[in-house]
Amino acid sequence: MWGGSPLGLSSAAVPSPPRSSRERARLQVDERRSQLLELGLQLFSDHSYDELSIDDIARAAGISKGLLYHYFPSKRDYYVEVVRRAAGQLIERTDAASQEVSVEALHGALDAYLDFVDQHARSYVALVRGGIGSDPEVVQLLEATRRTLTERIVSRISADEPPPLLRLALRGWIGLVESASLDWLDRREVPREQLRGLLEQMLVATIMAAGVTPPVL
């Protein structure tokens, strides 16, 4: 059903192993590991989890299947690590902007977020769509990422735990940001500033709807 040929993606779709040296290239553990994660991010951005076989991945990396298992205990673990790395990048790249204060802070944070969305469109889509069907670990990972993003905002509203309704509302807003971002990538009908403006306004509305007076703006 999936791919007509033996594997949906042969030499054509998947990057070939490093050009020349077709010998055993022995790398340092960390190098290889991050090479594999890097590659995984690319591959999973273009192909769904079970479109990609371990053999495909190994071939694309120019290594044997066995080696993949030397680095990751299972395909699933490998996938989870790839997602973890992507989530980490999202957190990182949107971090710088969050140190400023007040209005500019929000502005900057959203800009950074949309930068990421824009520049890593395919990875972003793969990331938020969550890949594997409800793998508990992936779900948890994504949820943790969203929490981190949320907390940056919450911390600007109050130092304490937010009341339940506000938490719920903010969680909803994150969902809004993700859905809007996906739709935006898909159509590109609206200028980016307009999207940012929309998300900003919606955040304010969210906070107010939760019965809290927004401190800034």
Added chain:
Amino acid sequence: MWGGSPLGLSSAAVPSPPRSSRERARLQVDERRSQLLELGLQLFSDHSYDELSIDDIARAAGISKGLLYHYFPSKRDYYVEVVRRAAGQLIERTDAASQEVSVEALHGALDAYLDFVDQHARSYVALVRGGIGSDPEVVQLLEATRRTLTERIVSRISADEPPPLLRLALRGWIGLVESASLDWLDRREVPREQLRGLLEQMLVATIMAAGVTPPVL
């Protein structure tokens, strides 16, 4: 990695085949088909796609593996049909309320939606989380479902195609509804009416943020 025992879910986790009659029970095509879809909805609500093997499903249905393939060309197709049915139910159950007018209409529609969320919690979660990693057909199916839901609302704002920004904003709102619903199910910290109120307010805010004056409210 996944289940310790041969299959993560043996007789314990999965409903047993129909009590008595352990002979070939020959059913009408439509009966069997919907029995299988019904069962699938339950199973996939509790277990992820690849936690469930075809054998598990067949065993739970009290039929042979081969018969499943008589009804559905592949496990994936089976899954897609199950999702389609669940999406259909969501659309159905929230449909009655959408024929009324104005404020009550929105109220009623959201109530119906939250009824579904509440009563079919597990299926709802499985549904919106999308199951399989970005299976194109599933993604498309869910997107179509969201569009249907959105259009019920849009049609009350204007008869025409909504401007791009409004479309985008409403798509975002749907994401907000889904995220908030999931979070609500997960924690149950907030009374249901409060959630409905939040979603209502957010819809108004969404429409306004998109630069449109909401016709009602």
Added chain:
DNA sequence: ACGCGCTATTGAATCAAAGTCAATAGTCGA
């Protein structure tokens, strides 16, 4: 009632892809 054909149903065989492991071979320190 009775047999006959249609097709729902089965179970064993096939195939693909995940996961294992003993054997091989770079590389680095002495």
Added chain:
DNA sequence: TCGACTATTGACTTTGATTCAATAGCGCGT
């Protein structure tokens, strides 16, 4: 230069999806 350590391999095992020829309920015509 020589081991020793371990990254790397490839062939094997296992698991689970998919196929298919053979079997057997059930309704229909007589």
